[in-house]
Amino acid sequence: MRNIFYIFIGGGLGSVLRFLVSNHTQKLWNINSFPMGTFVVNIIGCFLIGIFSSYFLKADNYLKFLLITGFCGGFTTFSTFSAENISLWESGNYFILAGYILLSIVAGFGAVYLGLNLSRN
Template sequence: MLKQILLVGLGGGIGSIFRFLTSVFATRYAVNGFPLGTFIANVLGCFILGICVGIFGKNPTENENLRLLFVTGFCGGYTTFSTFASENIQLLQQQNYTLLIIYTLASLLVGFLAVAVGLSFGKSW
């Protein structure tokens, strides 16, 4: 059990660092208050998760440690639903309904698409 905890912690720590770097980079290009950093992290995280599930799903018992490191750890540390929800509340409070709808729908639709494409990549790997 300690090994699994360490794998999740290592992956989560690395994912969190990448999440921070993504936000720093994306802030330079954000326009009109669109939460670009969170959007990029969540979509890219969905894509990576799809790839991992496709690859590791072929032999789940053999790939358990890799799944813990990448799916539970890295993707869990990289993506952020809580920030997504918080940013939507801020847009709602600012009465920026157009951006709220665009951000929410784009995040969900592009996120689902990213998982599907990643899964397809992972299965064919």
Template sequence: MTAVLIFVGAAIGAPLRYLTDRAVQSRHESLFPWGTITVNVAGCLVLGALTGAGTALPGPVLALAGTGFCGALTTYSTFSYETLRLAEQKAYFYAAMNVLLSIVAGLGAAFLAYAATRALM
């Protein structure tokens, strides 16, 4: 049953990642991968909240939302690829900012959601 829940979460997260990425990126005329950062930070926010809820959430919910949905929504491979692509294009500032912003914003979102959820519970 857990595998089915993960599959369902991923079936929602993957298309949402693609659609969000395209929608965000189409609004920017720069090389910077705003779409990927958006989905990754959103996934960190959701996963931080799920982690903050801890044992208040049953295992199946964590499998569906955490492993399935967040796992498919976020994308470390695309982040890595886009960073390398920026470096290959000699857009070193954008490559460095992609790494820095992804790490700081992702961790910040996770910690913020975790703390907010813990405070509310």
């Protein structure tokens, strides 16, 4: 039951931070129809989950529930990523759609890899 509490707290904090970072980023970098706010949040989340996984995934303590499952789960957002892709598709922004998907996957993979390797050294 205690682990559920840690997930709840981490998820709430991650969700609020996602909202703040995404909105602020979208205002700073409004590039055509590209959903920069969600992109930045998801790449930061990938980097953080790489770092957190390196430290806490093997340990049996509350921090993996608080930071990995809770915070990163609340901070990153695959559902918004998917909805934005549908919107880009429906509006005919196929070039931006393809770029968003490709950049998200490549940069996300790279950010997890970087996070894992930086925290191991």
